[in-house]
Amino acid sequence: MKFLDEIKRETLIICSDTSKKIILMRNKLINIKLMTLSEFISKYCFDYDENTILYVMNKYNLKYDVALMYIKNLYYVDDKKYDVSKLDFLVSLKKELDKLNLLIYNKYFLEYLNNVDVIVYGIRLTSFELKLLNNINYKYIDKERKEYEHQVYCFDTMEEEIEYVAYNICSLIDNGVDIKNIKLTNVDSSYYNTINRIFSLFGLKADINNKISLASFDYIKNFIELYKNNSLEDSISSIDNEHKLFGELISVINKYIKYDNKELIIYKLENTYINSNKYDNMISVVDYLEYDGNDDDYVFMIGFNDGIIPNSYKDNEYITDNIKKYVGESTSNEKNIACFIFVLVWV
Numbered sequence: 001m002k003f004l005d006e007i008k009r010e011t012l013i014i015c016s017d018t019s020k021k022i023i024l025m026r027n028k029l030i031n032i033k034l035m036t037l038s039e040f041i042s043k044y045c046f047d048y049d050e051n052t053i054l055y056v057m058n059k060y061n062l063k064y065d066v067a068l069m070y071i072k073n074l075y076y077v078d079d080k081k082y083d084v085s086k087l088d089f090l091v092s093l094k095k096e097l098d099k100l101n102l103l104i105y106n107k108y109f110l111e112y113l114n115n116v117d118v119i120v121y122g123i124r125l126t127s128f129e130l131k132l133l134n135n136i137n138y139k140y141i142d143k144e145r146k147e148y149e150h151q152v153y154c155f156d157t158m159e160e161e162i163e164y165v166a167y168n169i170c171s172l173i174d175n176g177v178d179i180k181n182i183k184l185t186n187v188d189s190s191y192y193n194t195i196n197r198i199f200s201l202f203g204l205k206a207d208i209n210n211k212i213s214l215a216s217f218d219y220i221k222n223f224i225e226l227y228k229n230n231s232l233e234d235s236i237s238s239i240d241n242e243h244k245l246f247g248e249l250i251s252v253i254n255k256y257i258k259y260d261n262k263e264l265i266i267y268k269l270e271n272t273y274i275n276s277n278k279y280d281n282m283i284s285v286v287d288y289l290e291y292d293g294n295d296d297d298y299v300f301m302i303g304f305n306d307g308i309i310p311n312s313y314k315d316n317e318y319i320t321d322n323i324k325k326y327v328g329e330s331t332s333n334e335k336n337i338a339c340f341i342f343v344l345v346w347v
Helices: 002-006 017-024 037-044 050-060 064-076 085-099 109-113 127-133 158-174 189-201 218-229 232-237 246-259 262-270 332-346
Strands: 011-014 032-035 117-121 139-141 182-185 211-213 273-275 284-286 298-301
Touching: 011 037, 017 032, 032 037, 037 109, 037 127, 050 064, 050 085, 050 246, 050 262, 064 085, 064 262, 158 182, 158 189, 158 298, 218 232, 218 246, 218 262, 232 246, 246 262
Parallel strands: 011 032, 011 117, 117 139, 182 284, 182 298
Antiparallel strands: 211 273
């Protein structure tokens, strides 16, 4: 990230969450503000809150996640007639929410953008995102790429693959490599049990699945089942208030009880995540699409199989491929090509 040393005035950097963390770890004090692309879009276009989502839920008799999906798709449409039913519905919904002041606009953000430098760092941009950014003066900086020779191995089973990885990690550590410089990538949930089991035999621990949904715990599951058919007060009085997760449960309830909506509280319980136990000297798991490494890192990409790498986008979004041209968004095929090119550069 040499570009950070060249910053002379206040600068907004739009980057991934992973890059944000790495930049914040630098000891050098520079005049910057960091945002993810989604944070930028919500400030540049509009934002929304629970009142917005609940209105759409109640008005159109929708579940929480479906109402949220409609609202997120409002970013794509302009105030015009498309003669496409899906898009015209979004235009109508946006006007309706605007009239009720349920979309939140940051009237000072454009002024802020005019007074700072803007850098977009290392993000793969869709056609819509490029169109949006082209309305402002920004500089795109790609991540530094270096050519490495990679070795690819084939295994008959997942167990053999993870045993090989664990053995080589131990060899690296024995040869003085700092465990902080050893990474795993492309780790999906199908690998969790195998990694935990085999790594433990080698005295290793990987930082996988360290954020767990509250609803994955039986205690919270039981509360949700009670709450579906009973009042909130009766459901709370029927559970153990000495349980270690009682505080987490009450924290979520207290945050959303003002909306007086049972489905909302259940949704938030199912989509609130807590950290599991953390250990020192863990093998980090990184997302290869966002990874910012250095020359000292050793990265093991597991599951390097056809159909898994690169990621595959499907035509299953609300705005389908056949109408994406009307809103200037990339089709699933275009995204797949961009992702494939990125993986070729990465490996």
